[in-house]
Amino acid sequence: SLFxxxxxxxxxxxxxxxxxxxxxxxxxxxxxxDAELTCTWTSGRETNFRTNYTLYRKMxxxxxxxxTESCSFYYPDTPYSSSFCFQVKAENILGEASSGCVPxxxxxxxxxxxxxxxxxxxxxxxxxxxxxxxxxxxKIIPSQDLIxxxxxxxxxxxxxxxxxxxxxxxxxxxxxxxxxxxxxYSVAIRCISVVSKFWSEWSRGKKASTEEKAPxxxxxxxxxxxxxxxxxxxxxxxxxxxYALSPxxxxxxxGRILGYKIQYFPENNAAxxxxxxxxxxxxxxxxxxxAYIISVTAYNSAGNSPEAVLRIPSADERCKISQCFDTLxxxxxxxxxxxxxxxxxxxxxxxxxxxLY
Numbered sequence: 001s002l003f004x005x006x007x008x009x010x011x012x013x014x015x016x017x018x019x020x021x022x023x024x025x026x027x028x029x030x031x032x033x034d035a036e037l038t039c040t041w042t043s044g045r046e047t048n049f050r051t052n053y054t055l056y057r058k059m060x061x062x063x064x065x066x067x068t069e070s071c072s073f074y075y076p077d078t079p080y081s082s083s084f085c086f087q088v089k090a091e092n093i094l095g096e097a098s099s100g101c102v103p104x105x106x107x108x109x110x111x112x113x114x115x116x117x118x119x120x121x122x123x124x125x126x127x128x129x130x131x132x133x134x135x136x137x138x139k140i141i142p143s144q145d146l147i148x149x150x151x152x153x154x155x156x157x158x159x160x161x162x163x164x165x166x167x168x169x170x171x172x173x174x175x176x177x178x179x180x181x182x183x184x185y186s187v188a189i190r191c192i193s194v195v196s197k198f199w200s201e202w203s204r205g206k207k208a209s210t211e212e213k214a215p216x217x218x219x220x221x222x223x224x225x226x227x228x229x230x231x232x233x234x235x236x237x238x239x240x241x242x243y244a245l246s247p248x249x250x251x252x253x254x255g256r257i258l259g260y261k262i263q264y265f266p267e268n269n270a271a272x273x274x275x276x277x278x279x280x281x282x283x284x285x286x287x288x289x290x291a292y293i294i295s296v297t298a299y300n301s302a303g304n305s306p307e308a309v310l311r312i313p314s315a316d317e318r319c320k321i322s323q324c325f326d327t328l329x330x331x332x333x334x335x336x337x338x339x340x341x342x343x344x345x346x347x348x349x350x351x352x353x354x355x356l357y
Contacts, residue, residue, distance in 0.1 A: 020095030021051050024069075024088035027102045030198060031109045033080065033139045038072040041088050041099070049092040056087040058101050080106050080141060107144065111198035113137040115148065115168070115189045120208035127211050128180065132187055133173040134203075141193065148191040151202065152176055155184045181213040182256045182300075214303030215257055217242055221296050221308040228315045232289050236312055238262065239282045240296055258300045267291040267311070289315035 022044025029039040039055055055071040056063045059081060064071040085101040115134040122130055132150060140146075148168045153161045166174050168191060179185065188202040219240040226235040242257065262283055265273040267290065276283060285294075292312040298305040 018048050018094065019045065021047055021090035021092055021097050023097040024053070024090050024099045027086050027088060027099060027104075029086060029104050029109050030111050031078075031106050032111060032113075033141050034078060035075050035139055036072055037074075037078045037106075038070065039086055039088075040070045043069050043090060047092055047094070049094065051090050051092045054089045054091075056089070056101075058085045058087060059083050082106060107141055107193065107195050108197060110141050110144070110193050110196045112140050112191070112193075112200050114200040114203040115191055117187065117189060117203050117206045120185070120187045120206045122208060122211045124211070127213060128178060130176045130179060130185060130187070130208055130210060131173055132176060132189070133171075134168070134189055135171045136168060136191070137200075145194040146191050147194055148189055149199075150174065150176065150187060150189050152185050152187045154180060155186055155207070156180075179210050181210055184209045212256060212300055212302045215242070215298040215300060215305035217298075218306040219260070219296050219298055219308045221310055223294075223310060223312070225312065228289055232315075233286055234289065234315065236285045236287055236292075236294075237282065238285065238294065238296065240308065241281060242298060256300050257298045259298075261297050261299055261304065262294065263296075264292050264294040267293055287312065291317065 024041040024043055026042045027039060028041075029037060031037050037057075041053075043051065043053075050067065053066045053069070053071065054063055055066065057073065060079060062073065062077060064073055082105045083103070084106060085103040087099055087101040089096060089098040091097075115136050118133045118135055120130055120132050130152075134148075136146075146168055148166055150164050150166070151161055152163075164174070164176070176185070176187070184207055186205045186207050188205045190200045190202045192199045219242050221238065221240045223239070224237040226237075228234045240260070259277055259279045260281070260283075262276040262278060262285075263273055264285060264287075265271075266288075270293075276285075291314040293309065294312060295307040295309045297307050
């Protein structure tokens with residue numbers, strides 16, 4: 001080895017250790033059939049000289065040169081063999097060093113392009129299922145057994161990614177089952193030879209949604225009734241919400257909702273039923289002073305949710321209920337002095353009115 005020193009204008013001294021190259025170690029390679037063969041290695045200590053490397057592929061004549069710790073052969077100089085060994089020589093002006101010849105069977109270092117996903121589709125009439133169809137790449141060592149892995153993820157939640165393994169054909173399909181209804185998924189595939197240590201990269205993802213189901217939850221419905229107008233009409237404000245009972249375990253809980261169907265008719269004349277459609281969670285109805293029955297359902301392309309039903313009392317009934325509320329307040333004030341209960345009919349009316357607000 002040599003020591004080199006330099007005197008800089010600032011009068012600082014710098015010493016550099018100049019040495020011949022160390023023996024290259026840790027040779028590893030990766031093979032793309034009929035495309036590319038790349039090997040890498042570690043070079044050891046810094047020599048402070050430019051070092052040139054030569055990668056030799058034994059059993060067939062072949063070598064490539066590099067100034068870094070990597071070198072590649074390209075098609076057509078990438079013949080397949082199970083009996084290659086690889087050697088690296090490092091050299092600079094002070095000397096050279098060569099590694100031993102490391103046998104590396106090509107089938108154990110094969111890596112190929114990912115499969116191409118042709119489609120991810122739902123099957124009409126089958127819930128919680130998607131069918132994935134793919135095509136394997138052309139450049140794979142012949143007669144090798146393969147294993148592929150499907151990765152799929154629910155795009156509507158933060159749930160973990162799921163995987164399934166399968167043995168592929170050149171072109172084939174598999175079913176993803178036990179999925180959530182009305183839910184979009186992202187799907188990708190990767191594959192590996194059973195004797196290789198390198199998986200392909202993940203394919204480009206494709207998205208698809210499972211079969212839709214009808215909304216399963218009844219809306220939570222309530223209303224506000226304005227005072228009657230002199231003409232005998234009144235405005236009824238309907239409002240509703242859809243609540244998830246267990247959003248973490250059952251999302252989406254009631255299916256995708258496209259809109260809401262509101263039906264109403266006079267209590268004594270169901271033949272006069274009217275229907276409104278709304279995409280909002282509220283609507284205003286102009287009714288006369290009769291009692292009405294009103295129902296609201298959520299719907300999508302698969303069907304309707306269970307009905308939420310309420311009764312709008314007639315204008316006369318509302319007056320009696322208002323009087324009943326006044327009676328209730330008066331009795332509450334006297335409760336400590338006299339223990340009295342509301343009449344059964346009046347109390348029932350109060351409870352019914354309270355539930356509807």
